[in-house]
Amino acid sequence: MLDNTDLQILDELSRNSRISMKELGQKIHLSGPAASARVEKLESSGIIEGYTVKINQVKLGYHVHAIISIYTKSTHHQPYLSFLKTQEPYVLNNYKISGDSCYLLECKFPSNEELDQFLVKLNEHVNYQLSIVINK
Incomplete structure (x- = not known):
């Protein structure tokens, strides 16, 4: 069961996962070692699964951000999933979902032309x- 301190730690780490344990402790009114012990406990219990970097896709040259609802043509999804593996630079996330569509695909593209080429192959x-x- 998480207490308020654990929730504060998660909130602070969500904003800045590179924060030092000393600074984290100061923000949540604990010592650095106590904050570190709490973080280790959250990690070992699987609540914190890892740390990540937020990347500015536009500065990397990806100006088109697309959300694509996927409707499979059959119950055999492997051809679609195999296709996605060949589209690594474009695909950010592929979520299997419930509802009208089968998947929700999140992609990035440098241009509308590359998006169009991707969609032709996807279809x-x-x-x-x-x-x-x-806008985000």
Whole structure:
């Protein structure tokens, strides 16, 4: 069971996972070693699964952010999933979901032309509905 201190730790680490344990402790009114022990406990219990880096896709040259609802043509999804593995630079996330569609695909593209090429290849495996992200 998480207490308020654990929730504060998770909140602080969500904002800045590179924070020092001393600084984290100061923010949540614990010593650095006590904060470190709490973080280790959250990690060993599986509540904290890892740490990540937030990347600015636009600065990397990816100007088109697409959310694509995927409608499979059959119950055999492996051709679609295999296709995604060949599209590594574009695919951010592929969520299997419930509802009208089977998957929700999140992608990034340098241009509309590359998005179009991707969609032509994608349509060989599945039907889709495209949404473009205007602003986060």
